[in-house]
Amino acid sequence: xxxxxxxxxxxxxxxxxxxxxxxxxxxxxxxxxxxxxxxxxxxxxxxxxxxxxxxxxxxxxxxxxxxxxxxxxxxxxxxxxxxxxxxxxxxxxxxxxxxxxxxxxxxxxxxxxxxxxxxxxxxxxxxxxxxxxxxxxxxxxxxxxxxxxxxxxxxxxxxxxxxxxxxxxxxxxxxxxxxxxxxxxxxxxxxxxxxxxxxxxxxxxxxxxxxxxxxxxxxxxxxxxxxxxxxxxxxxxxxxxxxxxxxxxxxxxxxxxxxxxxxxxxxxxxxxxxxxxxxxxxxxxxxxxxxxxxxxxxxxxxxxxxxxxxx
Ligand SMILES: NC(=O)c1ccc[n+]([C@@H]2O[C@H](COP(=O)([O-])OP(=O)(O)OC[C@H]3O[C@@H](n4cnc5c(N)ncnc54)[C@H](O)[C@@H]3O)[C@@H](O)[C@H]2O)c1
Numbered sequence: 001x002x003x004x005x006x007x008x009x010x011x012x013x014x015x016x017x018x019x020x021x022x023x024x025x026x027x028x029x030x031x032x033x034x035x036x037x038x039x040x041x042x043x044x045x046x047x048x049x050x051x052x053x054x055x056x057x058x059x060x061x062x063x064x065x066x067x068x069x070x071x072x073x074x075x076x077x078x079x080x081x082x083x084x085x086x087x088x089x090x091x092x093x094x095x096x097x098x099x100x101x102x103x104x105x106x107x108x109x110x111x112x113x114x115x116x117x118x119x120x121x122x123x124x125x126x127x128x129x130x131x132x133x134x135x136x137x138x139x140x141x142x143x144x145x146x147x148x149x150x151x152x153x154x155x156x157x158x159x160x161x162x163x164x165x166x167x168x169x170x171x172x173x174x175x176x177x178x179x180x181x182x183x184x185x186x187x188x189x190x191x192x193x194x195x196x197x198x199x200x201x202x203x204x205x206x207x208x209x210x211x212x213x214x215x216x217x218x219x220x221x222x223x224x225x226x227x228x229x230x231x232x233x234x235x236x237x238x239x240x241x242x243x244x245x246x247x248x249x250x251x252x253x254x255x256x257x258x259x260x261x262x263x264x265x266x267x268x269x270x271x272x273x274x275x276x277x278x279x280x281x282x283x284x285x286x287x288x289x290x291x292x293x294x295x296x297x298x299x300x301x302x303x304x305x306x307x308x309x310x311x
Pocket of ligand 1: 013014015016017018019036037038039042079080081082083084087091108109110111131132133134
């Protein structure tokens with residue numbers, strides 16, 4: 001895989017679920033990938049997972065004892081610490097101090113505004129959001145968005161690097177809490193919980209409608225492109241022809257539900273029952289393998305490029 005020659009050394013700060021997966025993305029593209037985590041138990045855990053993934057042609061993976069050592073020669077830093085604004089702000093103070101002047105500082109944040117994270121930093125112009133979809137070594141989309149002081153060339157260089165390591169950057173025009181992915185995801189989850197609370201269906205039935213229905217199309221086409229295929233005359237006929245029906249239906253969608261302990265337990269029990277003897281790790285491993293297969297299959301499908309052309 002060709003890699004942007006300008007950035008060959010990457011640092012991952014925070015090596016939990018997302019950080020270790022980012023490490024796989026960069027190392028498999030040949031980058032020297034330097035890891036730091038404040039929790040001394042976390043680095044060996046990430047290492048074990050990465051050793052299980054790595055292939056002989058990967059770049060070196062170096063576990064570092066300090067953030068300074070991790071960032072020393074880095075051209076790009078992927079912050080993947082906890083999703084708390086105060087923690088991210090302090091982390092970015094440390095990263096801004098320790099990184100070489102030309103390094104890009106990217107955050108995996110799922111919702112926060114880079115303008116807030118980088119407030120008061122010496123070099124906010126090099127700070128950017130690069131929000132992955134879990135797990136990024138399997139799922140390519142990355143939401144990319146600067147703060148108000150982020151330099152335009154930092155957005156471009158981040159996208160170039162992400163493309164060079166096999167990801168699909170999607171640039172947002174402005175900040176909105178939760179970006180695109182989590183807003184769409186939780187619009188659906190909100191309604192799923194509403195349906196469950198109103199006893200319209202059980203957990204299994206709601207999951208089945210997405211797994212065996214909506215999700216199959218969405219793996220190929222986005223919601224607008226799906227609408228375009230729902231009528232012979234396309235999206236204009238679909239949205240235009242069904243306008244009142246769609247508006248009436250949208251008006252009936254549920255308000256934000258509560259997530260009380262009993263409800264969470266009911267969902268947990270249903271999913272434990274559905275998984276049976278299969279472990280959660282086995283389900284994850286199967287999910288990741290299938291996603292890779294789906295990506296391989298749809299790479300040859302011209303219709304699947306509709307979404308890519310839209311960017
Ligand atoms: N898990 C997901 O599905 C997902 C998806 C996309 C984005 N994200 C985002 O990625 C980020 C990481 O999420 P995660 O699920 O990997 O969390 P996680 O809890 O699994 O990992 C966070 C890691 O950061 C480490 N850490 C805490 N403070 C630190 C510090 N000061 N310096 C260095 N390391 C520190 C922790 O020890 C831990 O290993 C969050 O911002 C999250 O919103 C998560």
